[in-house]
Amino acid sequence: MLFKEKGGEQSAAQIRAFDDTWHWTLESAGVYQDIVQNGPRKLGDLLQAMVSFLGHNDMMAYLVMMAARLLELHRVLKATGSIYLHCDSTASHYLRLVMDAIFGVENYRNEIIWKRASAHSDAKQGARHFGRITDTLLFYGKSGRTTFNPLYRPYDQSYIDRDYRRVDPDGRRYRIDNLQGPGGAEKGNPSYEVMGVTRYWRYSKEKMEQLIREGRVIQTRPGAVPQYKRYLDEMPGIPAQSLWDDLPSINNRSKELLGYPTQKPEGLLERVIQTSSNEGDVVLDPFCGCGTAVAVAERLKRRWIGIDVTYLAINLVQRRLTDNFGSNLTPFEIIGLGGHFKTGQ
Ligand SMILES: C[S@@+](CC[C@H](N)C(=O)[O-])C[C@H]1O[C@@H](n2cnc3c(N)ncnc32)[C@H](O)[C@@H]1O
Incomplete structure (x- = not known):
């Protein structure tokens, strides 16, 4: 049907x-x-x-x-654009060579590993390999000018508990960091006295005095080498790495679930689109399925083009957009369903 x-x-x-x-x-x-x-x-x-x-x-x-x-x-693809090819391990090694030949080895950026499931129990069915629980996103730029907005995620609680153990009376968590200049005099670091301790420092005397006035320099006991107070609330978080293990895939209880067999989670597309484009830029998904990339692009105020060979997909995308955005939906056109339709006008 x-x-x-x-x-x-x-x-x-x-x-x-x-x-x-x-x-x-x-x-x-x-x-x-x-x-x-x-x-x-x-x-x-x-x-x-x-x-x-x-x-x-x-x-x-x-x-x-x-x-x-x-x-x-x-x-x-524009000179500032990027391409992400999402596949599994069946063909990723061949596709990477094809991408190298088309986009250029110099434009290879990452092989991103997305953990899409926590465990597979193939072994019970007699499989003699480890559970295949990851997909691969081959990420290439068009040129050296590609848009790249680094994204950060919150620190793990265990890291905070271990590294940001100290707390100011007002509740601000901080860690202490080295103020000494690595390489000493040879690297041109100035030497002077701070809180009774003379060392080669990372900062000029004026800068150090400013840090002391701002309460950023701490001496844990008299005579100890002064150190820098780095506050947790001033840190951006952990920059996204090439291992994406924090984005759960769609399951039967997901609010996003549309029943499309290969539906991807919006969080995954959000990371791709936010990193590699800005508002007003164009996002193209040439195999758009039920339109996850299209829906996220619309939400993030990007322009978009989705292509799929099945009516089912195109109908689903249309319904998804109307359900998600209602009267706020940017007008769009459907091309190729036996004609050329415009919506929202
Ligand atoms: C893996 S699914 C994409 C799923 C999508 N990321 C989502 O979240 O729904 C691949 C899609 O490519 C479509 N497709 C396959 N061959 C195609 C072709 N030659 N041109 C356009 N779309 C095609 C299929 O109909 C299918 O919907």
């Missing part, structure tokens, strides 16, 4: 897209030949090497399909 065309007949394209399987067909061979003959030389060389290793199998068909699309995505 899901895959019926508007007219009622079954759609081969939609079934194939949903099935998530690819087969080497005349079409794959044609796209492959086209890239080898007319595409960038490095990509052609790579695909030929891959064919000699993999043969004309399903994986190769998938890689050729992706290569053709990644070429176009590279073409339309």
